[in-house]
Amino acid sequence: MSNRLSQAHSAYLLAHADQAVDWYPWGEEALTLARQTGKPILLSIGYNACHWCHVMARESFSDPATAQLMNEGFINIKVDREERPDLDQLYQSAHSILRRGGGGWPLTIFLSPQGVPFYSGTYFPREAQMERPALRDILASVSMVWRDKREALARQDQALIERLQADLAQAHEGVGIDASVDAQALQQLTVAFDAEHGGFGAAPKFPHPTDLAFLLQKGREGDEAARHMALDSLRKMALGGLFDQIGGGFFRYSVDARWAVPHFEKMLCDNALLLDLYAQAYAMTDDALFARVVDQTVGWLVREMPHTEGGFLASQPADDASGVEGGAYTWERETLREALTPMEWDVCSAHWGLIDPANVGEAHWHLRVARSSDTLARLLDRPVKLVDDVVLTARNKLLGKRGQRKTVKADEQVLTSWTALMVTALARAGTLCHQPEWVKLARQTLSFLQSTRWTAEGQLLSLPHQIGFLDDHAFLLEAVLAVHHADPQPDDLAFAHVLADTLIARFEDTSHGGFFFTSHDAPALFSRLKPGQDTATPSGNGTAALALIALNQLAPQSRYVSAAARCVQAFAMQARRDPASHTRLLLAAAAWR
Numbered sequence: 001m002s003n004r005l006s007q008a009h010s011a012y013l014l015a016h017a018d019q020a021v022d023w024y025p026w027g028e029e030a031l032t033l034a035r036q037t038g039k040p041i042l043l044s045i046g047y048n049a050c051h052w053c054h055v056m057a058r059e060s061f062s063d064p065a066t067a068q069l070m071n072e073g074f075i076n077i078k079v080d081r082e083e084r085p086d087l088d089q090l091y092q093s094a095h096s097i098l099r100r101g102g103g104g105w106p107l108t109i110f111l112s113p114q115g116v117p118f119y120s121g122t123y124f125p126r127e128a129q130m131e132r133p134a135l136r137d138i139l140a141s142v143s144m145v146w147r148d149k150r151e152a153l154a155r156q157d158q159a160l161i162e163r164l165q166a167d168l169a170q171a172h173e174g175v176g177i178d179a180s181v182d183a184q185a186l187q188q189l190t191v192a193f194d195a196e197h198g199g200f201g202a203a204p205k206f207p208h209p210t211d212l213a214f215l216l217q218k219g220r221e222g223d224e225a226a227r228h229m230a231l232d233s234l235r236k237m238a239l240g241g242l243f244d245q246i247g248g249g250f251f252r253y254s255v256d257a258r259w260a261v262p263h264f265e266k267m268l269c270d271n272a273l274l275l276d277l278y279a280q281a282y283a284m285t286d287d288a289l290f291a292r293v294v295d296q297t298v299g300w301l302v303r304e305m306p307h308t309e310g311g312f313l314a315s316q317p318a319d320d321a322s323g324v325e326g327g328a329y330t331w332e333r334e335t336l337r338e339a340l341t342p343m344e345w346d347v348c349s350a351h352w353g354l355i356d357p358a359n360v361g362e363a364h365w366h367l368r369v370a371r372s373s374d375t376l377a378r379l380l381d382r383p384v385k386l387v388d389d390v391v392l393t394a395r396n397k398l399l400g401k402r403g404q405r406k407t408v409k410a411d412e413q414v415l416t417s418w419t420a421l422m423v424t425a426l427a428r429a430g431t432l433c434h435q436p437e438w439v440k441l442a443r444q445t446l447s448f449l450q451s452t453r454w455t456a457e458g459q460l461l462s463l464p465h466q467i468g469f470l471d472d473h474a475f476l477l478e479a480v481l482a483v484h485h486a487d488p489q490p491d492d493l494a495f496a497h498v499l500a501d502t503l504i505a506r507f508e509d510t511s512h513g514g515f516f517f518t519s520h521d522a523p524a525l526f527s528r529l530k531p532g533q534d535t536a537t538p539s540g541n542g543t544a545a546l547a548l549i550a551l552n553q554l555a556p557q558s559r560y561v562s563a564a565a566r567c568v569q570a571f572a573m574q575a576r577r578d579p580a581s582h583t584r585l586l587l588a589a590a591a592w593r
Helices: 028-037 051-061 064-073 085-099 135-148 150-166 179-192 209-220 224-239 268-285 288-304 333-339 342-351 373-380 384-402 416-432 436-453 470-486 492-507 540-554 558-570 572-577 583-592
Strands: 023-025 041-046 075-080 107-111 117-121 461-463
Touching (some): 023 028, 041 051, 051 064, 051 135, 085 107, 085 150, 117 135, 135 150, 179 209, 179 224, 209 268, 209 583, 342 373, 416 436, 416 461, 436 461, 470 492, 470 540, 540 583
Parallel strands (some): 041 075
Antiparallel strands (some): 107 117
16 A cells, blocks of 8 residues: 555655555645644655665665554655755754764654754664664654653754754855965865875765865966875776776765775766866876776766656666665676686786775675776786777676666656756866767757756746756856857857846845855745755855856856855855865855955
């Protein structure tokens, strides 16, 4: 028997439609029921490509005993973060305050009937594991607290709302973003830089594309240390398992500090940002490695990510059809050997690390460049080109072999914001790498977004059934300007003006500067965010400011540069406190200065 998710648009929500949990989608029906019954809300936020989201669904939400506890004590709401990034951002922010730490997915968060969170976590197993409590135990504890400590929770709710309100950016007299803030960001990144493996910090290790973009820009301005950090990181990521050595494209993040083994989902947004960076790196260095990464990433995009109606899919799942994380990508040694000729095996087993110990469990390998073509050419006393040709032939064979595996169907959602990021990347990469077909693809995809996501009423949609958010507008404006730079057409700037005016009218904080994530007419949540930090994607505020400045340079309009300046000023205090988390805003400030 299906629950209320059976009519959802999202594949992630539909995957929970046959569970015994009485799930509701986010909406007035569920919120009204919570207020009427006085029950707390259990809000679960995830997405289709998320491995641990599916694990929790199998372990807990499909367990009849757990489902009964959820149904008896809570109003249960399931949200797809890709459909509702506003809910995800708000409740991830609340989680970080409540737990004094980072969040993630699945996000499991308990709310008052008014939607204010009072307890949160991420993945909870069916049975307790080490320091991680079982979901059933959490349900019992939360129910007891909700029953016995309602007044204390109300005080906590008010404190949380006040904290989120206090965190909203606003301009401060005499506080701005100048070159000294850039220097502080460079110092932060230098301290965090992994001189041995590239990248920043320890495991789990993310690519930090906005930081790398900032460093590349500083490198172009003559800072050799910044240039080295960016290029060394890009090289190490390209040679490691973060990059799909067979099929192209980048995985989400590395579970180790050496970029050897990733978390296996592939996200369109990550690949768009990294494609742009690798094209820039190739233009700066003429390094064949960077050219190969760009070419293989576009190959993956064109082969595996187009939606039949236009645009690109948002993600590819981490699990194979059997629910094994990475099962679509890892290899048993003998399976790989049998697919290759003896000569190909001799070269590629050394090249991709199959002569080394298994790196996924005891008998599986995830491929990385363990020994370069130059190294193997010297060891085998063969020309480098011969080694490269052998690797290329083997790669094509293995891609065909891998394509026979049973995989989970990718989510069919085409997100305006992430597709716009890829449009920008294709336009820039096509220009820098002299590939007019990539520019043509960027133009075609932009036309798809214009024709399907811009309504007759002058509204931008993030999905066919969802009004757009700040990132949709900012990233699409950036994409229009990138395509116009690569392939100028008469109507580009007219659409850019309409987008920019809509962005300002619907999102600007006219009192304090900057842009809210939700439009002024969006249904109210318990708090309204105005995010300035870069996350997996660049800050919508920083991108909006940069794009408005760029549009003003092409077709001067004082309202654009004024809105951009107010945005930069609003975030100046936050950027000065933590410059490396606001590098897109730092680039906007530099463009404005």
